[in-house]
Structures are given as structure tokens and as C-alpha cells.
Amino acid sequence: xxxxxxxxxxxxxxxxxxxxxxxxxxxxxxxxxxxxxxxxxxxxxxxxxxxxxxxxxxxxxxxxxxxxxxxxxxxxxxxxxxxxxxxxxxxxxxxxxxxxxxxxxxxxxxxxxxxxxxxxxxxxxxxxxxxxxxxxxxxxxxxxxxxxxxxxxxxxxxxxxxxxxxxxxxxxxxxxxxxxxxxxxxxxxxxxxxxxxxxxxxxxxxxxxxxxxxxxxxxxxxxxxxxxxxxxxxxxxxxxxxxxxxxxxxxxxxxxxxxxxxxxxxxxxxxxxxxxxxxxxxxxxxxxxxxxxxxxxxxxxxxxxxxxxxxxxxxxxxxxxxxxxxxxxxxxxxxxxxxxxxxxxxxxxxxxxxxxxxxxxxxxxxxxxxxxxxxxxxxxxxxxxxxxxxxxxxxxxxxxxxxxxxxxxxxxxxxxxxxxxxxxxxxxxxxxxxxxxxxxxxxxxxxxxxxxxxxxxxxxxxxxxxxxxxxxxxxxxxxxxxxxxxxxxxxxxxxxxxxxxxxxxxxxxxxxxxxxxxxxxxxxxxxxxxxxxxxxxxxxxxxxxxxxxxxxxxxxxxxxxxxxxxxxxxxxxxxxxxxxxxxxxxxxxxxxxxxxxxxxxxxxxxxxxxxxxxxxxxxxxxxxxxxxxxxxxxxxxxxxxxxxxxxxxxxxxxxxxxxxxxxxxxxxxxxxxxxxxxxxxxxxxxxxxxxxxxxxx
Amino acid sequence: xxxxxxxxxxxxxxxxxxxxxxxxxxxxxxxxxxxxxxxxxxxxxxxxxxxxxxxxxxxxxxxxxxxxxxxxxxxxxxxxxxxxxxxxxxxxxxxxxxxxxxxxxxxxxxxxxxxxxxxxxxxxxxxxxxxxxxxxxxxxxxxxxxxxxxxxxxxxxxxxxxxxxxxxxxxxxxxxxxxxxxxxxxxxxxxxx
Numbered sequence: 011x012x013x014x015x016x017x018x019x020x021x022x023x024x025x026x027x028x029x030x031x032x033x034x035x036x037x038x039x040x041x042x043x044x045x046x047x048x049x050x051x052x053x054x055x056x057x058x059x060x061x062x063x064x065x066x067x068x069x070x071x072x073x074x075x076x077x078x079x080x081x082x083x084x085x086x087x088x089x090x091x092x093x094x095x096x097x098x099x100x101x102x103x104x105x106x107x108x109x110x111x112x113x114x115x116x117x118x119x120x121x122x123x124x125x126x127x128x129x130x131x132x133x134x135x136x137x138x139x140x141x142x143x144x145x146x147x148x149x150x151x152x153x154x155x156x157x158x159x160x161x162x163x164x165x166x167x168x169x170x171x172x173x174x175x176x177x178x179x180x181x182x183x184x185x186x187x188x189x190x191x192x193x194x195x196x197x198x199x200x201x202x203x204x205x206x207x208x209x210x211x212x213x214x215x216x217x218x219x220x221x222x223x224x225x226x227x228x229x230x231x232x233x234x235x236x237x238x239x240x241x242x243x244x245x246x247x248x249x250x251x252x253x254x255x256x257x258x259x260x261x262x263x264x265x266x267x268x269x270x271x272x273x274x275x276x277x278x279x280x281x282x283x284x285x286x287x288x289x290x291x292x293x294x295x296x297x298x299x300x301x302x303x304x305x306x307x308x309x310x311x312x313x314x315x316x317x318x319x320x321x322x323x324x325x326x327x328x329x330x331x332x333x334x335x336x337x338x339x340x341x342x343x344x345x346x347x348x349x350x351x352x353x354x355x356x357x358x359x360x361x362x363x364x365x366x367x368x369x370x371x372x373x374x375x376x377x378x379x380x381x382x383x384x385x386x387x388x389x390x391x392x393x394x395x396x397x398x399x400x401x402x403x404x405x406x407x408x409x410x411x412x413x414x415x416x417x418x419x420x421x422x423x424x425x426x427x428x429x430x431x432x433x434x435x436x437x438x439x440x441x442x443x444x445x446x447x448x449x450x451x452x453x454x455x456x457x458x459x460x461x462x463x464x465x466x467x468x469x470x471x472x473x474x475x476x477x478x479x480x481x482x483x484x485x486x487x488x489x490x491x492x493x494x495x496x497x498x499x500x501x502x503x504x505x506x507x508x509x510x511x512x513x514x515x516x517x518x519x520x521x522x523x524x525x526x527x528x529x530x531x532x533x534x535x536x537x538x539x540x541x542x543x544x545x546x547x548x549x550x551x552x553x554x555x556x557x558x559x560x561x562x563x564x565x566x567x568x569x570x571x572x573x574x575x576x577x578x579x580x581x582x583x584x585x586x587x588x589x590x591x592x593x594x595x596x597x598x599x600x601x602x603x604x605x606x607x608x609x610x611x612x613x614x615x616x617x618x619x620x621x622x623x624x625x626x627x628x629x630x631x632x633x634x635x636x637x638x639x640x641x642x643x644x645x646x647x648x649x650x651x652x653x654x655x656x657x658x659x660x661x662x663x664x665x666x667x668x669x670x671x672x673x674x675x676x677x678x679x680x681x682x683x684x685x686x687x688x689x690x691x692x693x694x695x696x697x698x699x700x701x702x703x704x705x706x707x
Numbered sequence: 708x709x710x711x712x713x714x715x716x717x718x719x720x721x722x723x724x725x726x727x728x729x730x731x732x733x734x735x736x737x738x739x740x741x742x743x744x745x746x747x748x749x750x751x752x753x754x755x756x757x758x759x760x761x762x763x764x765x766x767x768x769x770x771x772x773x774x775x776x777x778x779x780x781x782x783x784x785x786x787x788x789x790x791x792x793x794x795x796x797x798x799x800x801x802x803x804x805x806x807x808x809x810x811x812x813x814x815x816x817x818x819x820x821x822x823x824x825x826x827x828x829x830x831x832x833x834x835x836x837x838x839x840x841x842x843x844x845x846x847x848x849x850x851x852x853x854x855x856x857x858x859x860x861x862x863x864x865x866x867x868x869x870x871x872x873x874x875x876x877x878x879x880x881x882x883x884x885x886x887x888x889x890x891x892x893x894x895x896x897x898x899x900x
Contacts, residue, residue, distance in 0.1 A: 129869070
């Protein structure tokens with residue numbers, strides 16, 4: 011017995027001694043911070059962070075390989091404590107969240123029938139899965155099983171639904187998904203995403219120049235989650251009140267319901283939720299990434315500049331908007347008349363944008379008050395040039411500078427300033443009795459509808475092609491017709507006639523006929539010899555298109571000289587997605603890059619430029635991914651016919667009666683009611699790439 | 708087994724007397740680390756490493772201390788203590804001297820501290836009255852057998868995800884059924900040596 015005791019004692023002592031000696035001899039210096047960092051972790055050893063256990067994660071944090079927020083179980087306070095140990099700023103990491111990018115689910119048509127498979131991984135290995143849709147969710151829930159936080163479940167429609175409260179962004183679902191449907195992203199990464207060929211997106215979202223997730227916000231409206239819808243739109247478009255009023259909604263042209271029925275009134279729904287937010291009187295909070303300390307100058311406070319500034323701010327950069335006009339909005343404030351976009355509404359919208367922490371310097375003009383060189387000198391890391399297209403093209407005919415002759419932008423801007431600025435009250439714009447506006451675009455329509463409201467007796471449009479070729483929005487043309495505007499088609503002005511005092515008295519034009527189609531696909535008008543006609547007028551506005559005013563380039567003595575322009579005076583950028591100019595730190599977008607275009611295109615360009623600027627100032631590659639969709643459609647998602655549609659009437663846009671609206675500048679188009687919005691949102695087929703909800707089974 | 712040649716010992720320990728499938732020792736890591744091939748390989752490597760060391764050191768303890776002092780009945784407790792200390796020691800040693808190997812075996816080393824396959828193999832070596840060299844070879848064979856069975860089993864389990872398994876049988880249940888079938892297959896080695 012004694013021997014046994016002594017033996018065990020001896021053995022224990024030897025082992026203990028050996029280990030203690032070994033721990034001395036084989037001592038490896040371990041940073042004391044590792045233990046400290048580990049003490050703040052959740053000690054769950056869940057491996058959710060991707061490291062084998064908490065101590066491995068702590069080692070990675072101390073080695074600088076993992077951020078202080080690496081622990082997916084511990085809360086923000088723990089991350090702050092860990093950051094304090096490491097002596098870094100805890101705020102550098104944004105929370106990651108899992109997103110499911112497929113909303114097809116059960117609706118997807120089956121291509122194969124498999125028996126006995128219960129994992130997506132297996133299903134994908136065999137001929138890519140059961141669905142016709144090549145990129146859609148397989149619905150067997152590998153992601154659900156991979157999630158150790160119980161944050162995922164297969165929803166009622168056969169695709170995973172993420173519980174954002176439970177999701178910690180560990181990435182297990184993303185790793186396990188064979189179809190790359192689950193994506194782990196920060197809000198910044200979401201804001202930077204450009205539509206791609208392999209995205210699971212509906213035709214409307216592909217077509218929208220701002221790439222708004224339309225089916226998602228319509229679904230949110232349908233579920234009564236108006237604030238959610240506002241937030242969804244705001245991930246792509248900060249000017250939803252304005253867009254909801256003036257956007258010609260190219261998305262609706264590609265609406266799948268529109269193939270068999272009337273398209274969903276998408277823009278009315280956008281306006282409905284945007285107005286809902288405004289009427290609630292409170293700007294919904296907008297998430298902004300932790301500050302990066304980088305400074306960006308945005309020149310021009312129009313839609314492109316506002317959009318670029320908004321997204322750069324949301325990405326955490328410090329943004330200053332330099333604008334030549336007294337108030338923000340650019341062309342949508344000084345070009346679009348009050349009756350289409352009330353300036354009170356616009357002011358509410360721009361206030362909301364400035365509220366997230368953007369600085370605004372009004373009344374400063376590039377080339378007059380500052381130049382690019384001075385911005386660089388004052389520490390800006392990049393510049394966005396969103397100077398718009400404010401310079402009217404001229405007719406190039408005799409007499410167009412006579413008294414009573416104006417260009418469209420000058421007329422509209424002077425009028426807007428007179429209407430909006432106390433200081434400009436004495437500069438009432440001249441209004442003739444017999445007014446003619448030359449041109450067929452939206453600017454021309456804005457001019458005639460403004461003139462009607464200002465009490466001009468006779469207002470007409472002279473356009474060298476026919477109504478069908480007019481580039482203006484159809485609704486605008488119809489409204490102008492209702493309000494009593496006369497149209498003279500197939501007429502090309504050749505001379506402006508004036509009296510002895512230099513005032514305009516008449517317009518001579520040649521009658522035209524349509525010939526062969528030209529490069530733009532429109533039939534080219536050909537003059538008829540000897541058909542000169544004289545029209546008696548006392549006011550003439552030319553609105554035949556506009557380009558950027560690049561006078562700053564001549565004024566500048568410094569860097570701005572290297573800025574390349576195209577022959578249309580737009581800023582030359584090789585890639586319309588990257589929007590980087592010939593000077594690497596100068597980016598552009600909107601009308602100044604493309605010539606006069608839609609508001610929503612400028613908003614999309616603003617976001618693309620913000621993406622490029624973000625990548626530029628964080629030292630990353632700007633080149634957009636090869637699969638970038640940009641204005642194209644994904645062929646597989648465009649149908650010729652759609653089955654299972656039951657015709658239903660599209661909600662009509664309420665508008666003021668003509669006799670009321672031509673007397674004032676009160677907003678002519680009204681917002682739809684909540685009931686109508688719910689009805690209209692229900693008409694949406696909730697399309698994904700190829701799936702959609704059928705009305706009839 | 709003591710009269711067998713080295714080759715026979717290796718065949719016997721890997722196939723005929725496979726520690727997992729014939730002796731049914733170490734079932735816990737067998738089921739626990741066999742869901743993924745990657746972990747199965749890591750575990751197999753760690754077991755080979757530790758078992759060879761443990762086999763030799765327990766042989767020395769047994770024949771130099773326990774037998775002369777007539778303390779054979781303390782065998783189990785002494786072996787547990789020795790193996791546990793050994794693993795700890797090896798971990799410390801590797802961390803300092805061969806960090807690359809430490810990183811590879813990583814979390815599997817401490818898991819083996821309480822692995823009954825290691826203890827079982829050592830005890831079998833003693834029971835079979837093997838000499839030191841033979842005991843070393845036998846330990847290596849048992850460890851390789853463990854690895855072979857574990858890796859085979861992990862391969863099968865990865866494939867099982869492709870199959871439709873009735874709900875009550877999913878996961879560990881089907882794992883045990885499969886292990887049983889593989890064990891039956893290994894029975895066919897019986898009588899080879």
C-alpha cells in the first residue's frame with residue numbers, strides 16, 4: 011500500500027515538475043493583451059468569427075488581423091473594450107448583416123425533379139439544381155443549418171428570411187450557399203453595389219437609372235411598412251420626393267405586368283411613401299458609417315451633386331457642397347417650375363440630406379470664386395464636378411438676340427429666382443402676349459406651361475419634327491395640350507424678325523417633311539423649298555437643348571487646364587460607370603457628363619461617382635466589375651408574354667382641374683391616397699429575375 | 708501478437724484489430740470529428756503523433772516501474788496521468804520548437820488528452836506482452852488504423868448529406884448506423900493474421 015502511495019505521489023510529482031520545467035523552458039512570450047482581449051469575448055468558442063475558438067480570435071485581434079468587433083456574440087460594448095485594450099478606434103467597423111438576394115423561392119419553375127436530396131450543396135452539384143432559374147435559391151436550407159445564431163429560417167415563400175436582430179454577420183450562411191445568394195455586407199457595401207449581370211433583380215430594377223430595389227419597396231408598402239419602403243428607396247435615391255414628382259419612370263416601361271396589362275404605377279407609389287415621410291414631419295434617421303476623416307468637395311448642388319454628397323457622407327466621408335446658386339437643388343430648383351415640384355417640398359428634401367452631416371456653401375461659383383487648385387490646397391482628397399448643363403444651345407439664326415428673345419434656362423431660372431428669392435422680387439420676368447417656344451424637350455414644355463400660368467394670351471411650341479418624336483415626357487405634353495398650348499410641328503426657324511426698337515415681332519420658319527431615319531432612329535426632317543412662313547410673335551424662347559457651361563476652364567490658371575472635355579463640352583470620362591475624369595481625383599456625373607438627361611440618371615450617376623470616389627480615396631481599384639449591368643437588361647429576365655395575368659386598372663394620377671391649375675403655380679399633380687397605394691402595390695407581381703406572382707394560379 | 712512479425716502487427720492493428728471498428732474504443736472523436744474531411748484528417752494526424760509517443764512512454768513506465776514494484780494494478784490511473792501530462796508537454800514543446808506543426812495540429816492535441824483510444828492502445832500493448840519495438844510499431848499501427856477508419860467514415864458521412872435520411876435517423880443516429888456497417892465490413896479481416 012505504501013509503495014503504491016509513494017509511487018503515485020512520485021509519478022504525480024514528476025509529471026508536475028516536468029510540466030512546470032517545460033513551461034519555463036518552452037515558454038513562448040505571449041502578448042498580455044491577448045488574455046485581456048479574450049476576457050472581453052463571449053467565451054462561447056462558437057467559431058462564428060471564423061477563428062478556432064476565442065483564444066485564436068484574440069491572437070488575431072492582437073496581431074491586427076481581426077477588427078476589435080470580431081466577436082460575433084459579444085455586444086458593441088465588448089468591442090469598445092477590446093478597442094480600448096488595443097488602443098484603436100472602435101468605430102472603424104460597421105456591423106455586418108446577412109442579406110438574401112433571391113426572392114424567387116417556390117415560385118421558380120422546376121427544370122429537374124430530384125429525389126431524396128436534402129442539401130443545397132448536393133442539389134447544386136447535380137446539374138446546378140432543380141430550378142429553371144440558374145441563379146436562384148434552392149430552398150433546402152443549408153444556410154439555416156449553418157447559422158448557429160438561429161437568425162435564418164426558410165420563409166413561407168421557400169427562400170431564407172434573415173432575422174436582423176439575431177444576425178451577427180458571421181458569414182456562415184454565405185460560405186455554405188452554393189448559389190451565392192446569401193451575402194454578408196455592411197451598409198456601406200450595400201450602398202456601393204452596382205447592378206450586375208448575375209444579380210437576381212427584376213426588370214424594373216435593372217432599368218431604373220438609380221437601380222432602386224423596386225419590388226422590395228412595393229412589397230413593404232403592401233405590408234404597410236412605409237418607413238421601411240422609404241429606407242429601401244434611400245439606399246439608392248436621396249431625392250425621392252422630387253423623383254416621385256418629376257421622374258418619367260423608365261422602370262414602368264419594363265414592368266412585367268405592362269406586357270399583358272397596364273404597368274404598375276411605380277412612381278406614384280414612390281411619391282406616396284415619400285410624401286408619407288414628409289407629412290409625418292420627421293426625417294427618418296439615415297445610417298452613416300463611422301467617419302473616415304477624408305474630405306471630398308462636391309461642386310454643384312443639383313441632383314447629381316446631392317446624390318454623390320449623400321452617398322459619400324453615408325460612407326463616412328466629410329463632404330462639402332459648393333453651389334453657385336443661393337439654394338440647393340440645381341436644375342430641379344431653378345429649372346423645374348413650381349407647379350411640377352413645389353420648392354417647399356424640395357427644401358424639405360435637401361434639408362434632410364444636409365442633416366446627415368453635409369456642409370453647404372451657397373453662392374460660390376467654380377471659376378469665379380474658387381478653382382480646383384484652391385480646393386486641393388485646402389485639403390480635399392477628391393472633387394466631384396456636378397455642374398450640370400446650364401448653357402442653352404442657340405439657334406444660330408439671324409435676330410435671335412432681339413429684345414423679347416430668351417433661352418429656356420435663362421427664362422426659367424430668372425423666373426424661379428423672382429419667385430423664390432426676396433432679393434430678386436423687383437426683377438419680374440417679361441411675359442409677352444404671343445409667345446413661341448422653340449424645342450420639343452421638357453425644358454420647352456416647362457417654358458410654355460409657365461408662360462400659360464403667367465397669363466400669356468397665346469402660347470405655342472414650334473418643333474421641327476412631329477409630336478411622336480418629341481423627347482419631352484408624354485404626361486407633360488398631354489398636360490400642356492390640356493392647358494391650351496398650341497403646337498406647330500415640322501417647322502424649322504430660319505429668321506427672327508424685329509422692329510426698329512429691336513424688339514421681336516415675328517418668326518420666320520420653313521415647313522418640313524419627314525425623310526429617312528437618322529442615327530438616333532428618328533426620321534430626319536427635310537425642309538420644303540420655298541415654304542417660308544412668318545408667325546407674328548412678341549416673345550421667343552429657344553429651348554433646343556443645353557450643355558455644360560465650362561467657362562471655369564478658361565478662367566483657371568492651374569490644374570483645371572488638364573481636364574479633358576468632349577466636343578459637346580461635357581466632361582470626358584472614359585468609363586461611364588467609373589466616371590473618373592482625365593484628372594484622377596476629379597469625378598463627374600449627371601448632366602455635366604452626359605448632357606441634359608433625367609433627374610434619376612443624375613442620381614444614379616451621383617452614386618456611381620460616390621462609389622468611385624470612395625474607392626479612390628481609400629486606395630482601391632476603381633475599375634467597375636466586368637459584370638456591371640449599367641443601363642442594360644439581363645436577357646433571361648425580359649419576357650415577350652406573361653402568363654397568369656388578370657387585367658386590372660392602373661391607379662390614375664390625381665391632378666388639379668385644368669381651369670384651376672393654369673391660374674396658379676400650385677402643384678398640378680397630386681398624391682394618391684393610402685387606399686389607392688395599397689391597391690396599386692398589390693398589382694405588383696413582385697418579380698425576381700425570372701419568377702413572379704401570378705394573379706391566377 | 709507477441710510472436711508476430713512487424714508486418715503482421717501492422718496489418719493486425721490497422722485492419723483486423725482496428726481500434727475504432729473492432730475494439731470500439733475512441734468512439735467520441737470518431738463521431739465528433741468525422742463530419743468534415745478536414746477535421747478528420749487533422750484528428751488522425753494528431754492521434755498518430757500522440758499515440759506513438761504515449762505507447763513508448765507507457766511501456767517504459769510499466770516495465771521499469773510498475774512490474775518491478777509489483778504495482779501492476781495501478782496501471783490505468785498511472786497511464787492516464789502519464790498520457791495527460793505527455794500531451795500537455797508535447798503541446799508546450801511544439802508551441803516553442805515547431806510552431807508550424809503546432810498550428811497544424813492546433814486544437815486537436817488537447818482533445819486527445821482524454822481520448823480512450825490512446826489509453827486503450829497502450830493497455831492492449833501491455834496485455835499482449837509486446838517488446839518495446841513491437842509495442843512502438845503496434846501503437847503506430849493502431850493510430851494509423853484510427854486514422855484510416857476516421858477518414859473513411861468522414862468520407863461516407865459527407866456523402867450521406869446527399870441522401871434522404873428519415874428525420875429521426877438524421878445526424879448522429881445515421882452516423883452510428885453507418886459506423887456499425889463499416890465495422891461489419893471490417894469484420895471480414897478477422898482471421899487474416
